[in-house]
Amino acid sequence: MTSASAPLPEAPRAAGRILDAQLHLMDRQVLDHDGVPVTTVDDLEVGGPALDMEIEPGSPPPVLTALLTGSVLGTRIFGGRPPSSRLIRIPWKDVADVGVVVRLGIKGEPLDASWVERWVRDKIIARIPGGRHDPR
Amino acid sequence: MILGDLLGTPVFDDDGGRLGRVADVRFVLAGTPHQLMAEPRLLGLIVGPHSAASFLGYERNGLTRPHLIARFLQWRHRGSFLVLWEDIALVGAHSVRLRPGFTRYSAALDNDEKA
Amino acid sequence: MKRLLGVALGILTAIGGFVDIGDLVTNAVVGSRFGLSLVWVVVVGVVGIILFANMSGRVAAVSGRATFEVIRERLGPRAGLANLTASFLINLMTVTAEIGGVALALQLASSVYYLLWIPVAAVAVWLVIWRVRFSIMENVTGLLGLTLVIFAVALFLMKPDWGSLAGQLAPAIPEQETVWTYSYYAIALFGAAMTPYEVFFFSSGAVEEGWSVKDLAQSRINVLVGFPLGGLLSISIAACAAVVLLPAGISVTSLSQVILPVAEGAGKLGLAFVLVGIVAATFGAALETTLSSGYTLAQFFGWSWGKFRRPAEAARFHLSMIVCLLVGIAVLATGVDPVLVTEYSVVFSAIALPLTYLPILIVANDPQYMREHVNGRAVNVLGMVYLVIILVASIAAIPLMIVTGAGS
Amino acid sequence: MLITPALAPAAKARTHGAPGFAILALAALAFLTGCSGGTSQSVSTAVKDSSSAVATARIALRQDMDGKLTRAAASTTLDDELKEVQTSRSTVLKLSPASQEDRDLQKQALDVLDQCAAGFATARAALATNDGGTPSLSDGDKALAGAQDALKQLEDKVGSK
Numbered sequence: 001m002t003s004a005s006a007p008l009p010e011a012p013r014a015a016g017r018i019l020d021a022q023l024h025l026m027d028r029q030v031l032d033h034d035g036v037p038v039t040t041v042d043d044l045e046v047g048g049p050a051l052d053m054e055i056e057p058g059s060p061p062p063v064l065t066a067l068l069t070g071s072v073l074g075t076r077i078f079g080g081r082p083p084s085s086r087l088i089r090i091p092w093k094d095v096a097d098v099g100v101v102v103r104l105g106i107k108g109e110p111l112d113a114s115w116v117e118r119w120v121r122d123k124i125i126a127r128i129p130g131g132r133h134d135p136r
Numbered sequence: 137m138i139l140g141d142l143l144g145t146p147v148f149d150d151d152g153g154r155l156g157r158v159a160d161v162r163f164v165l166a167g168t169p170h171q172l173m174a175e176p177r178l179l180g181l182i183v184g185p186h187s188a189a190s191f192l193g194y195e196r197n198g199l200t201r202p203h204l205i206a207r208f209l210q211w212r213h214r215g216s217f218l219v220l221w222e223d224i225a226l227v228g229a230h231s232v233r234l235r236p237g238f239t240r241y242s243a244a245l246d247n248d249e250k251a
Numbered sequence: 252m253k254r255l256l257g258v259a260l261g262i263l264t265a266i267g268g269f270v271d272i273g274d275l276v277t278n279a280v281v282g283s284r285f286g287l288s289l290v291w292v293v294v295v296g297v298v299g300i301i302l303f304a305n306m307s308g309r310v311a312a313v314s315g316r317a318t319f320e321v322i323r324e325r326l327g328p329r330a331g332l333a334n335l336t337a338s339f340l341i342n343l344m345t346v347t348a349e350i351g352g353v354a355l356a357l358q359l360a361s362s363v364y365y366l367l368w369i370p371v372a373a374v375a376v377w378l379v380i381w382r383v384r385f386s387i388m389e390n391v392t393g394l395l396g397l398t399l400v401i402f403a404v405a406l407f408l409m410k411p412d413w414g415s416l417a418g419q420l421a422p423a424i425p426e427q428e429t430v431w432t433y434s435y436y437a438i439a440l441f442g443a444a445m446t447p448y449e450v451f452f453f454s455s456g457a458v459e460e461g462w463s464v465k466d467l468a469q470s471r472i473n474v475l476v477g478f479p480l481g482g483l484l485s486i487s488i489a490a491c492a493a494v495v496l497l498p499a500g501i502s503v504t505s506l507s508q509v510i511l512p513v514a515e516g517a518g519k520l521g522l523a524f525v526l527v528g529i530v531a532a533t534f535g536a537a538l539e540t541t542l543s544s545g546y547t548l549a550q551f552f553g554w555s556w557g558k559f560r561r562p563a564e565a566a567r568f569h570l571s572m573i574v575c576l577l578v579g580i581a582v583l584a585t586g587v588d589p590v591l592v593t594e595y596s597v598v599f600s601a602i603a604l605p606l607t608y609l610p611i612l613i614v615a616n617d618p619q620y621m622r623e624h625v626n627g628r629a630v631n632v633l634g635m636v637y638l639v640i641i642l643v644a645s646i647a648a649i650p651l652m653i654v655t656g657a658g659s
Numbered sequence: 660m661l662i663t664p665a666l667a668p669a670a671k672a673r674t675h676g677a678p679g680f681a682i683l684a685l686a687a688l689a690f691l692t693g694c695s696g697g698t699s700q701s702v703s704t705a706v707k708d709s710s711s712a713v714a715t716a717r718i719a720l721r722q723d724m725d726g727k728l729t730r731a732a733a734s735t736t737l738d739d740e741l742k743e744v745q746t747s748r749s750t751v752l753k754l755s756p757a758s759q760e761d762r763d764l765q766k767q768a769l770d771v772l773d774q775c776a777a778g779f780a781t782a783r784a785a786l787a788t789n790d791g792g793t794p795s796l797s798d799g800d801k802a803l804a805g806a807q808d809a810l811k812q813l814e815d816k817v818g819s820k
Contacts, residue, residue, distance in 0.1 A: 100316060
């Protein structure tokens with residue numbers, strides 16, 4: 001192939017900010033509205049295209065719909081696939097900013113992604129004397 | 137579909153020739169505007185002929201140091217290219233097929249982001 | 252005036268916090284077996300930890316991201332998890348060793364058997380983590396750890412033959428040792444100076460204390476002045492062993508041997524100082540390593556973490572530290588020798604170092620994180636030199652461990 | 660493939676597994692293979708470890724006599740070093756020598772190590788009976804010095820072979 005060494009043409013200028021999944025999103029820390037860590041971006045969910053189906057020329061590009069967390073981290077490392085119902089989603093509409101970290105525009109406390117944290121807090125840590133003591 | 141599945145998937149041209157693997161998936165914030173951020177629309181795939189491993193951040197033009205690491209990773213990812221959504225014919229569970237006469241674009245990213 | 256005081260305090264805690272059970276044991280072992288012929292490794296290690304701590308502290312101050320968040324983000328989940336597993340196990344070994352060190356020092360002070368002190372030490376560690384403010388914890392253990400200066404004082408009081416001591420400084424292999432044991436202990440010393448937990452703790456501590464770009468100058472002074480002085484402390488431990496134990500044909504295998512030179516030079520008062528110093532240093536390091544276990548896990552998985560939050564607001568972080576302490580107690584309860592655990596932990600530290608060092612080196616050059624505070628050219632040259640050194644040490648460690656039977 | 664070792668772990672990470680696990684497995688192997696060797700090798704190690712222990716104990720006793728060491732520290736030191744001698748003794752005891760020569764060596768080593776343990780017993784008793792009683796600290800030191808000489812002779816003998 002000759003094209004490997006010749007400089008490739010620039011892609012047509014896109015109409016908005018560019019985000020590369022791997023570079024800008026995956027494995028980044030997710031903070032909530034108040035800067036409290038919620039989780040990391042363990043994977044991403046895209047609304048299409050349908051697998052193994054010919055894509056009609058001119059069909060609209062799929063859209064990134066949600067950040068994923070929970071057991072999907074385990075399957076991403078070791079292989080396999082959790083059932084879709086077991087995925088913990090943070091919908092993209094709740095994302096406020098993408099920088100070094102991904103910031104949400106909502107509070108993290110009530111999210112599905114925080115249930116383990118809530119459970120450990122309510123069942124164990126808050127029950128130890130001083131568990132709600134403010135260190136400052 | 138889950139994006140992690142797409143990363144590392146082999147990419148073929150229309151004749152079945154292997155071009156490499158999906159190294160990254162590029163989005164552009166140009167979809168339906170929400171209250172906070174616009175929806176990221178799939179712009180295309182970054183295909184790496186030699187390695188689908190992470191670029192460790194060195195795909196951006198601005199990142200050239202430490203020099204030896206930058207050179208090494210650029211060498212590992214030599215020949216990587218961007219192929220646009222319009223040129224993708226089929227996304228399968230184990231392969232991606234491009235349309236005949238697809239265009240390779242430069243995969244480099246401008247380092248224009250804010251911290 | 253207040254600012255000057257702050258600088259002084261920072262430096263003093265950096266010195267006092269530099270030495271832990273790994274430095275104590277490894278330096279004494281090396282001094283008793285190799286004299287001062289491995290001092291050059293301490294120098295290499297100190298320069299390395301300055302470089303590494305400075306980079307990770309800068310990343311934390313500028314971007315607010317601690318080291319393990321960076322590791323996960325750059326290396327991805329697989330290599331990140333491999334690093335987490337290795338770092339976490341080494342951390343656990345070090346927690347175990349430090350708590351054992353506290354207990355052994357308390358036994359030397361009280362003659363109550365060390366196994367009885369272990370639960371006491373572990374509970375004390377947990378209470379401090381649970382209740383005490385981060386800065387107080389740092390400063391108290393750091394300042395008390397300064398009493399380890401008694402090693403240097405004792406060395407002077409013994410009036411050694413300075414000329415022959417200086418003559419040992421050249422790298423040379425003593426006749427009863429082999430090139431393999433010499434290299435093995437070189438790696439152990441390097442690992443003792445550059446333990447990854449110090450970097451996890453340093454960068455997370457910067458986040459705990461809310462460092463910003465304004466604090467960079469202060470942190471640079473702490474590291475640049477405090478760590479070399481801490482390194483001198485390490486060297487004086489080795490020198491004490493080289494003066495008293497080496498001529499008597501003693502090779503160090505227990506903490507009681509580490510303190511004998513101090514008693515020789517400075518008597519009972521010196522003994523009191525050194526025991527306070529060892530308890531403070533190992534206790535401080537037990538806090539740091541326990542916190543580091545929590546930091547690494549929380550940062551990899553994106554949990555809420557930090558002593559600046561109420562425990563209930565960082566529930567998994569606190570739970571994981573409690574579990575670590577319990578595991579540490581359980582391991583020590585089997586009667587395993589804490590000194591032996593220490594000797595292994597420093598070598599494993601050297602083995603795991605590259606996967607922690609590389610992402611920090613890369614991100615310290617990334618303008619998205621660092622804006623204009625990216626590494627300078629000189630730092631990068633040094634950074635690449637150390638990348639090679641760290642890789643060589645990491646690759647050579649396991650073969651050397653096998654060849655030498657872990658240095659025996 | 661041309662991968663410089665410098666970046667192999669990081670670069671391969673996404674495609675291949677976890678280098679850390681291999682490292683840990685190897686380390687465990689190192690643990691297991693660390694201890695082996697013939698009779699005279701083991702005796703030599705045991706003798707070296709014990710003479711280091713006895714020398715330490717003698718320093719501790721002397722420092723105690725000079726008033727430089729507290730009782731707690733001195734007795735802890737003796738306990739630690741006695742443990743070292745006992746460990747050496749049990750390694751020698753566990754040896755299964757093949758030749759008559761090795762059996763003699765094992766017997767000799769056990770005798771010397773017993774002498775060491777006896778020396779430690781005297782020294783600890785001396786430390787326990789406060790000043791003036793018997794055995795005195797110098798008795799303890801003498802017993803340990805005797806053990807040290809015996810160790811030295813054995814060491815020379817093993818070394819000369």
